[in-house]
Amino acid sequence: MRSVRIIPPLISLLLLVFPWACAQDPPARLEVFLEGGGSFLTGGSGSYQLTFPCPPPGCSPVAVTSSFSKAARLFTGARLRFTRHDALEASYSYSPNHFSLQGAGLAALSVYNRVDLISFNYVRYLWAKTSFQPFVTGGVGANRFSGPSSASAGFYGYVNADNGWQFAWNFGGGADLVLQRHFALRLELRDYLTGQPKPNSIIGLTGTSHNIVPSAGIVFRFK
16 A cells, blocks of 8 residues: 555656656757748948039939838758757748838838848757757858849939848847657747848948847757
């Protein structure tokens, strides 16, 4: 009878210890993730120089500002864990942000309507012995603004079909919630930084563009 009384507490103890024991297993080396979230970009300011003939003393620079619409973002990629706490990540993301220009005294015109971004990051897990695994990350890559443009034939000269690939870097953090050995949920927040787009040779925008990206998604973990 004494042994029968010991069994229920023992079962409870095993139930408590089992998730911890699972978390002690070495993490999966390869992870593939798919996330969705938001894309919040900051615009800049600058000037353009009119190219047609002007009365003396000639043309003066005209102020121009840029702005971005808010949009959803698709974010996918893979991580390779080479230690329990360290990983390398390659990712691609897409968001349909509209980039607009507005010259002084003129209506705003949409120039680009999509952002593509490729990044390569180092990821450091702060701890990895439980099912909740927070991390910080930083990396470099490139982004490109492109898409059909209402300004391509009319914003003081030719507007390029895309901005070309610009250097970008990012930093942020998040956490994985490991539900099973091969499946987890991920929440994170990143800031992507790059120069302002340059639609053509006469429009010069200054400043850094910040792209704040909160996202959440699923992680498939492979041995």
